Amino acid sequence: MSPKSRPDPGPNASGEFTFCPYCAAELEIRPDGEGQSRRVCPQCQWIHYRNPTVGVAAIVLTADGLLLGRRQSGGWCIPCGHVEWHESIHQAVVREMREELGVEIQVGPLYNAHSNFHNPAQHTVGLWFEVALPQSVELIPGGDLVELRVFPLDQIPDLIFPTDGLIVEQLCSDSRQRT
C-alpha cells in the first residue's frame, strides 16, 4: 500500500476528526434527523459530537485598573486558561493563576460567561470570575504569559480575544454606575 492511498488521518481544517479515534475507519457524514449532520463511524457507530470546551479567566481589578497578561504569541488578554478534565471550574482558575501570576488567588463570584467563536477549530465557553489577590504580593508571569500589567479601564490596549472586550465594556459600564 502506498502511503498516498489513505488521506491524512489528522483533523481537517476546521478541527474535526476525519477518522474514528476508536477503530480508525474513515468517518461518514450523515444527517442526524434533527437538522445537523454529524460524522459517524460506519464500523463501530461512534458519533463525532463536537462540543465547545470550557475556559476560565480571572478579573483582577485594582485601584489602578484591570490586570492583563501579554501572551508569548503576542497580544494582551485577561489571564485565562482551559479547564482540565479532572478539575472543577474553581480549581481551574486557582491553578491557572498559580501558573500565570505566581500566586494563590481567592475565587470570587462569576462575573459573566460568553461563547468564544474566534478559533473556528476550537469553540469554547469562557467563564470570567472576579478574583482577589493576597495583600502586597509580587506577581510573576508564567505559563502562556510573559508580562503582567495593570491598565486603567479607559486605556485598555487591543485585546486578542474578542469576548475579553465585552468584559471590559461591562466593567467600564459598572464603574460608571458606581461613580
Ligand SMILES: [Zn+2]
Ligand atoms: Zn469506529
